[in-house]
Amino acid sequence: MKAKKAIESLAVSTEIVLPNDTNTLGNLMGGRLLHWMDVISAIAAHRHCRRVVVTASVNNVSFNQPIKLADVVTLEAKVSRAFSTSMEVFIDVFVENHSTGVKTKCNEAIYTFVAVDQMGHPIGVPELTPESEEEKERFTGALRRKQLSLILAGKMKPNEATELRALFNL
Secondary structure, three states: OOOEEHHHHOEEEEEEOOHHHEOOOOEEOHHHHHHHHHHHHHHHHHHHHOOEEEEEEEEEEEEOOOOEOOOEEEEEEEEEEEOOOEEEEEEEEEEEOOOOOOEEEEEEEEEEEEEEOOOOOEOOOOOEEOOOHHHHHHHHHHHHHHHHHHHHOOOOOHHHOHHHHHHHOO
16 A cells, blocks of 8 residues: 555634533533544544554543634644554644634644455555644654553563663663
């Protein structure tokens, strides 16, 4: 399989926060944002491999600031690294200022997807070639995040996590 550029997996979605999306404080409910992030990141993963993809894990979600009723929210998802059958997808969430139109990053998340065949069995995905500095940083960090997840799940021994060990052997 030919390696793909991260930009080839870019998926963008714009939503408006409606009353049914909010809690009693008038803020976007976290579950609604998680849903939007799951959908947009699945599209990014699908664009990378052109296969059916399933959510394997939500590795990190950060709710850095509340998103208010009537805010315009833009989600940008891009595959940050592809492994043999899985892909890490980084989602940046921006809120748009009503008056100026300026977008400010307010949240982010990292999801992992697995490509599957018609029987639901994992199937290989193309490699990813990062280009920008941000893509390169996220690409490098993805292996550390994967190793940490495998250790926490009991699927890898800590002494086998070469990327994590390198952080502490500096």
